[in-house]
Amino acid sequence: MGKSESRRTRLQAIMHRLSGGETLRAEDLASEFGVSQRSIYRDMDTLKANGMPIVATQGQGYRAAAVITLPPLHLSEQELEALHLGLLAVAASADETLQVAAQSVSEKLDAALPTDALMSDQALSPYPFQQSSAALRHLATVRSAIKSRQRLRVALMSGTRQDIRPLKLDFWGRAWIVSGYGEQAQGFVSLPVDALESATVLPGLFVAEDGKDLHAMHNAPITSLR
Amino acid sequence: MGKSESRRTRLQAIMHRLSGGETLRAEDLASEFGVSQRSIYRDMDTLKANGMPIVATQGQGYRAAAVITLPPLHLSEQELEALHLGLLAVAASADETLQVAAQSVSEKLDAALPTDALMSDQALSPYPFQQSSAALRHLATVRSAIKSRQRLRVALMSGTRQDIRPLKLDFWGRAWIVSGYGEQAQGFVSLPVDALESATVLPGLFVAEDGKDLHAMHNAPITSLR
DNA sequence: GCAATACTGACACTGGATTGTCAGTTATAG
DNA sequence: CTATAACTGACAATCCAGTGTCAGTATTGC
Numbered sequence: 001m002g003k004s005e006s007r008r009t010r011l012q013a014i015m016h017r018l019s020g021g022e023t024l025r026a027e028d029l030a031s032e033f034g035v036s037q038r039s040i041y042r043d044m045d046t047l048k049a050n051g052m053p054i055v056a057t058q059g060q061g062y063r064a065a066a067v068i069t070l071p072p073l074h075l076s077e078q079e080l081e082a083l084h085l086g087l088l089a090v091a092a093s094a095d096e097t098l099q100v101a102a103q104s105v106s107e108k109l110d111a112a113l114p115t116d117a118l119m120s121d122q123a124l125s126p127y128p129f130q131q132s133s134a135a136l137r138h139l140a141t142v143r144s145a146i147k148s149r150q151r152l153r154v155a156l157m158s159g160t161r162q163d164i165r166p167l168k169l170d171f172w173g174r175a176w177i178v179s180g181y182g183e184q185a186q187g188f189v190s191l192p193v194d195a196l197e198s199a200t201v202l203p204g205l206f207v208a209e210d211g212k213d214l215h216a217m218h219n220a221p222i223t224s225l226r
Numbered sequence: 227m228g229k230s231e232s233r234r235t236r237l238q239a240i241m242h243r244l245s246g247g248e249t250l251r252a253e254d255l256a257s258e259f260g261v262s263q264r265s266i267y268r269d270m271d272t273l274k275a276n277g278m279p280i281v282a283t284q285g286q287g288y289r290a291a292a293v294i295t296l297p298p299l300h301l302s303e304q305e306l307e308a309l310h311l312g313l314l315a316v317a318a319s320a321d322e323t324l325q326v327a328a329q330s331v332s333e334k335l336d337a338a339l340p341t342d343a344l345m346s347d348q349a350l351s352p353y354p355f356q357q358s359s360a361a362l363r364h365l366a367t368v369r370s371a372i373k374s375r376q377r378l379r380v381a382l383m384s385g386t387r388q389d390i391r392p393l394k395l396d397f398w399g400r401a402w403i404v405s406g407y408g409e410q411a412q413g414f415v416s417l418p419v420d421a422l423e424s425a426t427v428l429p430g431l432f433v434a435e436d437g438k439d440l441h442a443m444h445n446a447p448i449t450s451l452r
Numbered sequence: 453g454c455a456a457t458a459c460t461g462a463c464a465c466t467g468g469a470t471t472g473t474c475a476g477t478t479a480t481a482g
Numbered sequence: 483c484t485a486t487a488a489c490t491g492a493c494a495a496t497c498c499a500g501t502g503t504c505a506g507t508a509t510t511g512c
Contacts, residue, residue: 006498007470025487036472041489051300058479058488068306071338073296074277075331080294082328086312102308105301112297232468233500251457262502267459284458284509459508464501471496478489 010035011043015052018064025061083109138199142166142178151183151202157195160225164189165206167214179222181212188217191225236261237269241278244290251287277334309335364425368404369395377409377428383421386451390415391432393440407438408451414443417451 010033017032018024026040033040044062048054053065075083087109090102145152146166155161167180179190210216236259243258244250252266259266270288274280279291301309313335316328371378372392381387392406405416436442 026489027487035470037488038473039471042470044488050298053300056488057481059481059486061487066303067300068303068339070296070299070301070335072276072298073331073334073338074279074293075296075334076291076293076327078323078327079331079334082313082316082324082331083309085324086314086316086328087308088312089315090308090312097304098308098311101302101304102312105299105305105308108299108301108305109296112299113294252459253457261500263458264503265501268500270458282458283511285456285511287457454512455510456512457508457510460506462504464503466501467499469497469499471494473494474492476490478487480486480488482484 007043011047012069014040014043015047015064015067015069018054018062019066021063021066023061023063028061138193138196141199141201142193142196145199145201146178146180148201149205149207151204151206152178152180153198153200153202154191155197155199156191156225157197162189162191162225163202165212167217179217181217182223182225185223185225188220188222189225190222233269237273238295240266240269241273241290241293241295244280244288245292247289247292249287249289254287364419364422367425367427368392368419368422371425371427372404372406374427375431375433377430377432378404378406379424379426379428380417381423381425382417382451383423388415388417388451389428391438393443395419405443407443408449411449411451413449414446415449415451 013033014029017029026037026044029040030037044054044056053067055063057063084106087102087106091099091106142152146168149165151163152166153161153163162185163183164178165181165183166178168178177190178193179188181187182189208214239259240255243255252263252270255266256263270280270282278293281289283289310332313328313332317325317332368378372395375391377389378392379387379389388411389409390404390406391409392404394405395403403416404419405414407413408415434440
């Protein structure tokens with residue numbers, strides 16, 4: 001019944017068809033697209049392998065939850081950062097359904113990002129892979145502290161503790177790195193947000209002091225804490 | 227010099243290579259991947275057609291900005307909604323660079339979404355396609371009005387004017403629909419945010435009145451304004 | 453202008469992807 | 483238990499995306 005098209009097209013069409021919520025049998029789909037059942041089975045394999053939520057029941061047919069498929073997106077580093085930030089925002093507020101959805105997207109995104117994406121090139125040694133839950137917990141705190149110019153008392157999972165004047169938050173492919181002036185370290189430090197055990201905003205604002213501000217940081221060595 | 231791989235692999239590799247910021251000539255790439263220059267030209271066509279930011283200069287070679295490519299993502303409706311919401315949040319706040327980035331992602335996302343994606347099924351007749359710029363302009367206003375329980379004076383592009391008690395903001399595939407109690411209409415109304423000419427938050431809070439609240443709305447007919 | 457390099461169109465060839473056929477096995481609803 | 487369909491493996495046939503070659507044209511920096 002269908003025109004001869006590339007396989008991709010058919011895969012899309014199958015999902016479109018199943019998105020209606022209907023239960024369809026391989027035989028139905030086969031005749032609808034003018035191919036053999038065997039091809040449909042192969043298609044289903046492919047679709048499942050690509051993460052489509054297809055449920056097959058022997059004796060019944062195929063069902064699938066409605067999905068929206070986005071084509072490959074090409075983003076700049078900043079665009080990716082905006083995406084991550086936005087998802088964090090939604091995950092932090094809004095209603096529960098959206099929280100769950102946002103977190104789920106974050107995970108998909110995380111999984112999709114090649115491990116080496118950017119990240120490299122610069123100093124900032126590669127941190128052990130950490131899942132986003134931790135980042136979700138502290139990132140907002142860190143950002144607001146930077147914005148409001150308040151000191152931050154942080155504890156890393158490794159046990160390290162430090163009070164810092166947070167100056168900058170960078171996104172390195174997978175990991176968020178906060179950098180600033182470390183009071184105890186008496187120098188500039190940087191640390192991965194997702195390795196934070198706790199982060200507390202200390203009361204009172206700090207003022208930019210010569211040698212402890214953003215400009216100085218760019219011309220000074222930075223210690224990577226862990 | 228390269229092993230024989232599928233074309234996809236080579237396209238990725240080319241981008242990876244160009245992401246270094248280097249300027250490369252078709253001849254270089256051709257010999258590096260062990261294919262003819264003609265193939266490289268075709269590859270460039272494909273890459274450009276897929277939205278890669280490649281700049282070709284005759285007599286010089288190719289340059290490209292660094293990009294991160296996401297594979298096709300399969301999202302539920304709610305996940306897509308979370309994504310949109312998050313981007314709106316970023317576009318509304320944060321620093322200017324991120325605003326721009328967020329808006330840019332929104333546009334890419336919008337462009338990528340099939341026109342018919344979901345949307346259907348429910349009442350709410352199909353609105354004329356509108357671009358996101360308008361939605362971006364008023365959505366934050368609408369959301370904050372809902373949250374702060376303030377009346378909203380809206381003017382639609384069609385000329386319709388109405389003061390509403392905004393109660394709910396829904397996302398229908400492409401369009402944001404705000405619904406609430408329309409003062410002039412003396413009943414519940416819904417309208418597409420991207421068809422708003424203007425939206426002004428009126429001073430003073432409104433209190434939930436029986437028959438004019440969210441619960442009542444779910445059990446009452448809703449007029450679709452345009 | 454000159455050199456360099458990007459680009460375009462045409463055409464035939466090749467190999468991996470896609471397919472159909474056949475002959476089975478497995479899981480589920482009722 | 484039975485009917486129904488989902489699945490699997492193998493293999494030959496076929497198709498078409500990807501390719502190289504050749505012969506040009508179009509831009510750009512100097």
